[in-house]
Amino acid sequence: MQMPQTLELHNGDKAPATFSPKEYARRLGALRAYMAQQDIDAALFTSYHNINYYAGFLYCSFGRQYALVVTQEHSVLISANIDGGQPGRRATCDAQVIYTDWQRGNFFVAVKQALPRASRLGLEFDHLTLPNHRAFAELYPQAQLLDIAAPCMNLRMLKSAEEQALIRQGARIADIGGAAAIEALHDHVPEYEVAGHATQAMVRAIAEAFPGAELMDTWTWFQSGLNTDGAHNPLTSRRVSPGEVLSLNCFPMIAGYYTALERTLFLGHCPDACLRLWEINVQVHEAGLQLVKPGARCSDIARQLNALYLEHDLLQYRTFGYGHSFGILNHYYGRETGLEFREDVETILEPGMVVSIEPMIRLPEGLPGAGGYRGHDILIVDEHGACKITGLAYGARDKIIGS
Helix, strand or coil: CCCCCEECCCCCCCCCCCCCHHHHHHHHHHHHHHHHHCCCCEEEECCHHHHHHHHCCCCCCCCCCCEEEEECCCEEEEEEHHHCCHHHHHCCCCEEEEECCCCCCHHHHHHHHHCCCCCEEEECCCCCCHHHHHHHHHHCCCCEEEECHHHHHHHHHCCCHHHHHHHHHHHHHHHHHHHHHHHHCCCCCEHHHHHHHHHHHHHHHHHHHCCCCCCCCCEEEEEEHHHHHCCCCCCCCCECCCCCCEEEEEECEECCEECCEEEEEEECCCCHHHHHHHHHHHHHHHHHHHHCCCCCEHHHHHHHHHHHHHHCCCHHHECCCCCEECCECCCCCCCCCCCECCCCCCCECCCCCEEEECCEEEECCCCCCCEEEEEEEEEEECCCCEEECCCCCCCCCCCEECC
């Protein structure tokens, strides 16, 4: 029997889309306008974020490759046979090509089937491996391969009304997760128990608000003591003790859109040295919230917040940028790096951008108040300033639990 390299599979009705047809048309329209301006006849996306952004499909790779071909006439999803009919049920696109596992090169056979020829081909260079770049060059030997990663990132940075509505829901659900974590917090509880309680609360809330959504990749980090020194330190079985710094980090994902809520906590009491550091970080956090407004430059915000840490001789303990864009798959598969509060980012804030403010300092063992102190809120920039959409209280007045 000759096993096929590609096939078609229609299995079940379309699932309800998170966004309207008008919203996907808006996104593709902006992309096609850019392509026409640059004389690009086809875009070939391979990243999680752009495939999800333009087609509403979030793939699970497990060593396989996926793509979305966009021309002026149509959009075609390339997916793996292992996924069955799920990509077809979920994706918003004009056509689909499924490749099989019977030969290793079948992904490229499917790409060529979806896009027989190209003269100026847009690719995401920041997502391409060197072998794949060579493979696409061999697949289209007459084509000029062009990097469209940054322009597409810039198109994603301004959020539509539908995106903003979804992100607001995500912020509401992050608050639910934060409240659930605090509910589970008590002396000697392991980190993973607190995180698990928060994650389950968020998953239930997403299921209630979005009954047609896929429930995936929502999670919580809860760190204690020494484990708070890194913003992305994973869960452990370490048990919580009163009087040590705790860090709560909730990340709900809805249809590929992440939001985040992060809070510093203490159980029972907060030592004086810790309280001083915590309150300084809250001051920087609140100053950052006030600086987010249209017309502000990302690098200027970073420098102004640096000055506050410097007043207290703490700038050397700052651990990363002061915040970044939020939207499609931020904090997991990649983010819009053109919109970050760092000294080397000159982007000007505009209405429709969604950003975080998340200052953090880390003092190593041996210093008074050793540990990591952080806070994280999300804001939507509007014509008049910015609206903070995460709402869980923060600071020593509210977050010394059980005091």
